[in-house]
Amino acid sequence: MNTRPDTLEDIVSEDANCETPSNDLEALLERINRLASGEEPLEERPAQQIVAEKPAPAPARPRPSAALPFREPEEAGKDRKEWCPVEPKTLAEAGITDGQLEHLALKCLGACGDLTGHELAENHCVPFRLIEPILANLKQAQFVAYRGSAPMNDYVYQLTDLGREQSKKLTEYCSYFGSAPVPLETYIDSVSEQTLTKVHPTKADLERAFSDLLVNQNMLRRLGPAVNSGRGLFLFGFPGNGKTSIAERITKAFGDSVWIPRAIGIQGEIMRVFDPALHEEMPLEMPSGPLHSRAFDKRWVRIRRPTIVVGGELTMDFLEVTAGTGNNVSEAPLQLKSNCGTLVIDDFGRQRMTTDVLLNRWIVPLEKRYDFLRLVNGKKIQVPFDQLIIFSTNLEPKDLVDDAFLRRIPYKIEVPDPSEEEFRKLFTIMAPILGMEYNQDSVDYLIDTHYKPINRPFRCCQPRDLLLQIRNYCNYLDTTPTMCREYFDYAIENYFAIM
Template structure:
């Protein structure tokens, strides 16, 4: 049930400082030079302005990199100015530069934005840690404004979200565990900085993913302007909303490992690394092919030590920061799918139950109003006194939307105005449950 809500306040985090020279990038000169050559070989970028945007470096660092490559005989100035690029000097690869670019491409097809070394990225993760957020009752209430929740549930959710620790939400299906997870994501509000790629041991791991990361506006400077607003932070990062990764029954253990592209010879970050600084939601826990206990065991070290262990193709293992609010959501009772040691490692356990009859009626009335259907006393009495006793008066949050949508579909089919009657309640109810019977084949 959706209603308008105020956008969360973006209080901001400390940005990664811009690079003043090649040394500030933390990368080796050889790696930077190879990425420059590959970028020029694979794209049309040939001026400082074009290359600084492609490499995500400030112009002075880009010029330093070009000069370095020219001194090595890999680049040469074309001796012409680009009228469309602020009369900038154009450059091209020398024969030696082309040979070096091809050799570098054989090692790795990665080109474009300079990666951020892992140790530098780890410092930025600390600056924008999910555990640094301060969330108020007002923020959480506004983010959950589209849901009818008992006040005591927010009493439990608030400290859990504010801690940035793991949360297990459990309870019967259809009561909004997924919606609550999304509300938690909305409550986080502020923007953080996500690296386009990170570097470890000479290997490039791409992190920024437009599907996962919602980028804020990208600033592009006028090359003729003296004021360079885009250099307010290291452009190797993208300023984004705190990311959210949602997985369900498709989650498998290998999705939590580095993905190696044999053709491009580069790596893609696994889901939990992409969600750093944000939320990782494991929905429908217990429906995956992997046993829930195995999934939890995979998370034990990250949850306890705030670091994860990944492995390169060579077998070399290395640490990456683990700074994610992990939300597990399940329809099973925790004791049925976890042992006590696993449960102990999940910091908060919150039961999401069905609504009381009073809250059910509130939700029903709100949904009916939104969908343009007038409430009918006889129909409601029939629903509460005749239908719900047949299922032991067990109410669920999904039921008002389901029943009203069914009645609307029937009215549309019959060509009658939207209405609520005992007969329509019966017809809608018949579609909500499947009758227990044996089907003969």
């Protein structure tokens, strides 16, 4: 007979000769975690006295949407804490039912074949202790059978004939079998905890966000209040002056990371939120060891605060819930995927739909900060609309929209042409990046010959583009890329051929 302990609690209980009640053990483990993270000072007492002392009763368990204070390793000396989803202790705290987890397990076994209990728990992003009784129920109902034993008191599970038939029926209704979904109410609470309106970037935050761009102080002075508003803004000006680059970096001023669910469950329908094509994962670095293995809910993903950029390809379908590749599985719209981040509408006015259609779709969400979505099954739900909307355009905002909409976008910021001093500074920045030595004489020749005589305006993109022309030309000639008059003449001839 197998007498190995199943869990960490069993191991600790055996060491204590089974004298520690389960509630006391939970409190003891939580206190050990606090001591390890430095949140509670360790008193100078003998170790035997600390272990023998009966701990206080465990505090009430928070709701799934509660915030778990977590101190990042690199922030150990600071007071900054980030919101973190608490790992559920029960299925009720997770917001899922026994039946939902049974269905996910059956569909997963039908699609992937034989799996251990721990592999199923990892696939559904739930603790093993929650899925273990579910698998026992499926075994008793003869939907699954043991294929063999596995380490850590686990088994390899396979579907029976009855189980395969049930898995096929469930897949025909809903083909999703990934991470257990997070309830919509829990997601709404998480957005409220991580909302942009609670973050007020300072001048230092903006300077850090734009550290890799040449942005003058006047531009930062205008951007600062607009970013703090969290309402949205227009960036307009001539093409090539960095409107898109500015919009992409604004998100950094709000902080590095947020948590989003992999999928949301809405009364039987699954809506995927995490999108690897748009979201960049930032895995949480935690000390190794069993005491830290239950720090957060694995159904959530820690990502870099999202910055989603769409241009002329934007259509109304991007802003509505769309049917996924499987049955009863839908894909979240762009504005929901960009919550707690930035959504950039690039080349505004050149979309495949008119500006009136787009603005009428968002006129209420921009005012109320919530949106209504219609699911694939026809149900209508209310979701947060919590992102900084940036409209980037080469056209005048007043020529694109009416006064009613301009009132809802209170900040209109022009991105002007660079001055001659800034234009020269861009060459000094870009030359070493592209593997060239900066040459002041050649830049003087470029400006005095090809710009000033014909009043050609400076653009922020031109130093980079001209130096790229020179580098490519030198690669063709098999020579070292060099800034010189001859090469600048060649680059200007190509770059401004029809301009």
